[in-house]
Amino acid sequence: MVSRRLFLGRSGGAATALAASTLAVPRSALAALPEAHQQASAATQPPLRPHDGRPYNPVVTLNGWTLPWRMNQGVKEFHLVAEPVRREMTPGFTARLWGYNGQSPGPTIEVVEGDRVRLFVTNRLPEPTAVHWHGQRLPNGMDGVAGLTQPVIPPGKTFVYEFVAQRPGTFMYHPHADEMVQMAMGLQGLWITHPKGRHPLIEPVDRDFCFLLNAFDIEPGSATPKVMTMLDFNLWAWNSRIFPGIDSLNVRLGDRVRLRIGNLTMTNHPIHLHGHEFMVTGTDGGPVPRSARWPEVTTDIGVGQMRQIEFIADAEGDWALHCHKSHHTMNAMGHNVPTMIGVPQRDLAERLGKLIPDYMAMGEHGMHEMAEMEMPLPENTAPMMTGQGPFGPLAMGGMFSVLKVRRGQKPGDYSDPGWYEAPAGTRPYEWTGALPAAASAAVAVPAGGVAAGAAGAEVQVRKPAGGHHQH
Ligand SMILES: [Cu+2]
Secondary structure, three states: OOOHHHHHHOOOOOOOOHHHHHOOOOHHHHOOOOOOOOOOOOOOOOOOOOOOOOOOOOOEEOOOOEOOOEEEOOEEEEEEEEEEEEEEEEOOEEEEEEEEOOEOOOOEEEEEOOOEEEEEEEEOOOOOEOEEEEOOOOOHHHOOOEOOOEOOEOOOOEEEEEEEOOOOEEEEEEEOOOHHHHHHOOOOEEEEEEOOOOEOOEOOOOEEEEEEEEEEOOOOOOOOOOOOOOOOOOEEEEOOEOOOOOOOEEEEOOOEEEEEEEEOOOOOEEEEEOOOOEEEEEEOOEEOOHHHOOEEOEEEEOOOOEEEEEEEOOOOEEEEEEEOOHHHHOOOOOOOOOOOOOOOOOOHHHHHHHHOOOOOOOOEOEOHHHHHOOOOOOOOOOOOOEEEEOOEEEEEOOOEEEEEEEOOOOOOOOOOOOOOOOOOOOOOOOOOOOOOHHHHOOOOOOOOOOOOOOOOOOOOOOOOOOOOOOO
16 A cells, blocks of 8 residues: 555656555545556556446546546545646657646546545646536536635645536546646546446447547647647647557447547537447437437537447448548648649759748648658657558548457457458459540649749749648
């Protein structure tokens, strides 16, 4: 058991194993703070099976984890620590964020309808905070709105929240003190309240995944988000991860799958699943009546909303799951590049380079080439379009992952089965017969295209500028 003194002296890392939570807690220890478990890894952790309290079927937090608790005379006790963290957003790019218990987002809190929950919140940030339990029915004083329902939690102090988890569903927690800054820095987490016993509108599922939609504005080459940004975020993330850093969702053929998604960005995200139809079975307000459900392949998740979607994974394969705003499936640098489709730039770049030393030519045939060339990037920067699939570059970023449906996946096995091997005759193939002359030109020259180096050609230069566009 880790003593309180030892715990208070610890500054982070994975020094304390999760195993501590499974030990019986001596009476003397119950008078002290519950342990503040830490997570050092950004990998998806296996579901945390409840070791005491009411039983439930746990969720899997994409690139995240569930916070262990202790039972103290019938009360489920958790300890959250708000603190600066380093979050690997994708391999090769680590951000300096604010989070809870070592990671951004914070750990998922899982409880059961009817549980009395006590949450110790320690503030190790350089400024005051408070935690709002978004969507919960609770006594007004426990709502966590600094100035309105409580004084702030000053740096170095610990406040205790306590309430009964009244209704089952998907919830979030986030600061309600300097929230523009604190949410832009990554302070947020998920809260799942499982139904107590069988619920007429809540189906048991085989796989239950959850993630938050979040957004950051981090300049290439830097690590700390700009906190004043209102619309022009350049990193669109799921649980503070960006593709290819977002783990795939690995399921067994025939599984009933639930995805719980909460939106803490400042815009909406139409989340789109390939190869299946799903139903929205739950919202912020609770389970959706059966008569109000309909099949969809995209559902829009508004700001501050939660959605639960469910489907039967009945089609084997590697199915894309992504936000359908195409700027949200790009990483940083996506904003400042002029459209150059149809503009040959072979010696243009050299000539412009004399006028504008940092000019970069790109995009003559679209932007896919960005994914194929090795662009020199500042250190600690995620490429704009990246990720390798079995057939080459995926040219994606941001809010993109893959649902992997496999016949051979074992029940409860969340490991990555690798790429799908499609049966013969089920992939597109190249037409090798005769083509009409018009279709056989290697690259069509677009109307109005400018020939590079043409004598007397007039070129309009638009230098990539710092100014952003709203989108
Ligand atoms: Cu989006």
